[in-house]
Amino acid sequence: MNKIYAGIDVGSDTIKIVVSELVNEDFHVLAAVSKPSKGIVKGQISDTKPAVQSIKSALVDIKEMLGFPLKKIIACVPTKGCKMTILEGSVDVLNTECITGEDISRVLKDALIGKINSEEELVTAIPISFTVDEEENIKDPKGMKGETLETKVVVSTVAKEPLYRILEVLKLAGLEVADIAFGTIGDYYEVKTKALDKKVGAIINIGQTSTDISIFNKGIMIKHTNLNIGSHHIDKDLQYIFHMNKEDSIRLKEEFAVAKESLADDNDEVEVEVTEDKKKKNKRFSQRKIAKVAEARLTEILKLSKEKIKNLTNRDIRYIIITGGVSEMSGFLNLAEEVLGNDVSICNIKTIGIRHNKYSSVNGLIKYFYEKLKLRDKEYNVVNEDDVNVLLSTGKKEVNHDNILNKVFGHFFDN
Numbered sequence: 391m392n393k394i395y396a397g398i399d400v401g402s403d404t405i406k407i408v409v410s411e412l413v414n415e416d417f418h419v420l421a422a423v424s425k426p427s428k429g430i431v432k433g434q435i436s437d438t439k440p441a442v443q444s445i446k447s448a449l450v451d452i453k454e455m456l457g458f459p460l461k462k463i464i465a466c467v468p469t470k471g472c473k474m475t476i477l478e479g480s481v482d483v484l485n486t487e488c489i490t491g492e493d494i495s496r497v498l499k500d501a502l503i504g505k506i507n508s509e510e511e512l513v514t515a516i517p518i519s520f521t522v523d524e525e526e527n528i529k530d531p532k533g534m535k536g537e538t539l540e541t542k543v544v545v546s547t548v549a550k551e552p553l554y555r556i557l558e559v560l561k562l563a564g565l566e567v568a569d570i571a572f573g574t575i576g577d578y579y580e581v582k583t584k585a586l587d588k589k590v591g592a593i594i595n596i597g598q599t600s601t602d603i604s605i606f607n608k609g610i611m612i613k614h615t616n617l618n619i620g621s622h623h624i625d626k627d628l629q630y631i632f633h634m635n636k637e638d639s640i641r642l643k644e645e646f647a648v649a650k651e652s653l654a655d656d657n658d659e660v661e662v663e664v665t666e667d668k669k670k671k672n673k674r675f676s677q678r679k680i681a682k683v684a685e686a687r688l689t690e691i692l693k694l695s696k697e698k699i700k701n702l703t704n705r706d707i708r709y710i711i712i713t714g715g716v717s718e719m720s721g722f723l724n725l726a727e728e729v730l731g732n733d734v735s736i737c738n739i740k741t742i743g744i745r746h747n748k749y750s751s752v753n754g755l756i757k758y759f760y761e762k763l764k765l766r767d768k769e770y771n772v773v774n775e776d777d778v779n780v781l782l783s784t785g786k787k788e789v790n791h792d793n794i795l796n797k798v799f800g801h802f803f804d805n
Contacts, residue, residue, distance in 0.1 A: 392770065393412045393771050394411045394771055395410055395417075395464065395756045395759060395770070396408065396460055396468070397411070397448060397752040397756045398448075398464070398466065398560070398750035399573060399749075400433070400441070400466065400559070401427060401430065401433065401597065402432055403598035403622070404417050404426055405423075405425045405426075405444050405447075406448075406467075406748060406751075407421075407423050407449070408421075408449050408462075408747055408749060408753050408756065409422070410741075415716050417741065417753075417756065419741055420455070420456060421452050423448050423451040424451055424748060425444065425448040426444065427441070428441065428444050428466055430444070431599070433468030433470065433597075434470070434556075435552070435556055435559055438555075438562070439743075442660070443564045443652070443771035445559065445560065445563035445565070449563065449564070451637065453515050457526070459564070461566055462772040463565045463567055463568065464568055464570070465567050465569075465570045466557075466570075466571065466576055466755055467556055467570045467571070467572060468573070469572045469573070469574055469604075469614050472513065472546050472547065472548050472572065472614055473504060473547050474545065474546045474605050474614070475542065475544075476518070477543050478543070479491065479500035479501025479502070480539070480540040481500050481538070481539055483536055484496075486536060487535055488533060489534045489536060489539060491601060493531075494517075494520075494532065494539070494541075495766050497520070497541045498517065498766075499513070501545075504796060505539055510550060510752040511548060511550045512546075513570055513572060514545070514573060515546075516543065516544050517543050517544075518542040518543065518544060521539070521541070522538070523536045542715070546572065546611070560700075564778060568759075568772075571758055571759070573595065574595060575592045575758055576753070576754035576756075577713050577750050578593055578606055578611065578754065579754035579758040580737060580750045580751075581750075582609065585608040586606075586709065587608055590602065590608075590705045590708055591709035591711065592605055592699050592709070593658050593712075593713070594695050594712045594713070594714075595621055595712075596714035596715075596716050596717060597620045597621070598620050599618075599641040600620050601616060601617040601619060601620055601694075601695060601697060601714075602614070603698045605699070605702050605705075613702040615701075617695065619690070619691055620716075621643070621716035624643050624684050625640050625643055626639070627686070628642060628680065628683055632662070632673075632679075633664045634663070634664050634665075635665075638663065642660065642662070642682075643716075643719075646677060646680055647677070649681070649721040650683060653681070653724065654676070654677040654678040654682075655677045656676050656678045657676070658676065659677070660674065660675055662674075685725060688716070688725055689725065692730060696729065697740065710730055710735070711736070712726055712737065713737035713747045714748065715746065718748075723735070737750050739753065
């Protein structure tokens with residue numbers, strides 16, 4: 391059965407929304423948008439009204455692409471202040487001849503009930519493994535025979551107030567939130583492979599105003615921290631050093647700069663308006679000059695990230711994957727290898743329609759949500775019966791009526 395999922399990443403710089411259809415275990419993008427955001431600082435809601443308007447603006451574009459308004463969403467939430475702990479649960483199997491997704495939901499619920507701090511809210515509960523009677527280290531026990539099902543779960547929580555502000559803004563924008571997860575978990579699921587699921591490694595997401603550093607052990611986030619520095623600081627450096635305006639500094643960073651000065655073309659120049667001695671004039675800058683500034687700031691971010699990884703874990707890091715919009719900059723991998731070593735790689739989104747690393751969190755979030763439902767033997771769809779007629783009449787996408795599910799699952803335990 392084909393299913394349609396939608397995710398949103400409410401960032402400090404942009405609102406990203408992706409709507410995808412699952413066909414034969416592959417995701418196909420139906421609509422995607424990246425729009426400037428307002429009222430959001432370091433992933434937190436600073437001003438409700440402009441934040442709501444930013445989301446609504448993105449939803450207008452999505453509606454034009456789909457032919458109907460998007461009403462249900464899976465949302466990325468910021469990791470700031472997140473806490474992780476391991477909890478355990480145990481239940482008697484309902485039918486000893488066959489463990490089902492319902493049994494899995496029950497044992498996860500048992501691990502969580504009464505164990506979450508009243509000042510915090512649950513974000514994710516990711517099973518490490520299951521035990522069926524005496525058989526341990528099972529990843530998916532569905533279909534097995536047994537009397538008792540046990541689990542160990544990595545549970546992540548955040549403070550309620552900032553999380554609720556994000557959820558309230560989404561609600562005011564007309565969206566029903568089906569589930570939430572950290573953007574860093576989305577980043578992992580975007581690059582997830584069977585090989586990575588056996589290793590310990592790090593994911594670095596260089597955002598606009600901050601950088602997230604997460605440690606994953608066998609596909610599960612176990613440690614996290616962040617830096618209060620991001621690609622926006624390159625813009626500010628260019629503005630300060632060369633006396634140019636904000637718009638030009640962003641444009642040069644995104645369209646002209648390279649990450650290593652040695653890879654820049656000294657003969658490639660761009661003309662920019664600057665202000666010197668309180669007078670405006672046009673001035674030409676070589677790519678090498680711009681690259682020198684970008685390399686200095688990116689080197690700082692990468693070195694600080696390297697220190698954070700060492701502080702987070704003394705385990706042998708087998709991979710480091712970097713994502714975020716700035717990782718698309720030409721020469722970025724060369725600089726990353728110079729600072730972090732040969733085990734580093736850059737996220738490479740191959741999905742048609744979103745081939746840019748700024749979409750890694752939200753696109754991976756959809757994959758995470760699907761795997762979560764699959765383990766619990768649940769189904770979900772953001773499309774309802776009313777939308778089907780629109781899809782069919784416009785010819786935008788053929789959808790089987792049998793695939794349309796109207797049931798909305800409970801946020802944590804049913805999902």
